[in-house]
Amino acid sequence: MKATVDVTAKSFKELVEKEGIVLLDWWASWCGPCRAFAPVYEKVAGAHPDVTFGKIDTEAEQELAAAFDIRSIPTLMILRDNVLLFSQAGALPEAALEDLLRQVKALDMDAVRAELASEKKPQAG
DSSP states (O other), X not given: OOSSEEOOHHHHHHHHTSSSEEEEEEEOTTOHHHHHHHHHHHHHHHHOTTSEEEEEETTTXXXXXXXXXXXXXXXXXXXXXXXXXXXXXXXXXXXHHHHHHHHHHHOOHHHHHHHHHHHHSOOOO
């Protein structure tokens, strides 16, 4: 059984708006680094059934990739409780992906939301 979920434009909104942690791997079949990263992503996904691991084929979902300004693949995004916490192009080694996931799981999301809210307020002066 696959530990990852194929994400389409139709399923994207529902997926990213759900509670919990969602990782998104933006990839394409012609991309060598994407193919090299795929087994690492699948392995880590299998070890974390409490986390949603989505894969977005940038060739099949060009409008979605354009909407998120994906210019380089693979690109990894991590959301938690509908808050984008991480977005970076490039494949990660397994240990780095595990460490990133550990950090995201340890975050105090109330503090993160409070910080985001304070950034959105207009500055006096």
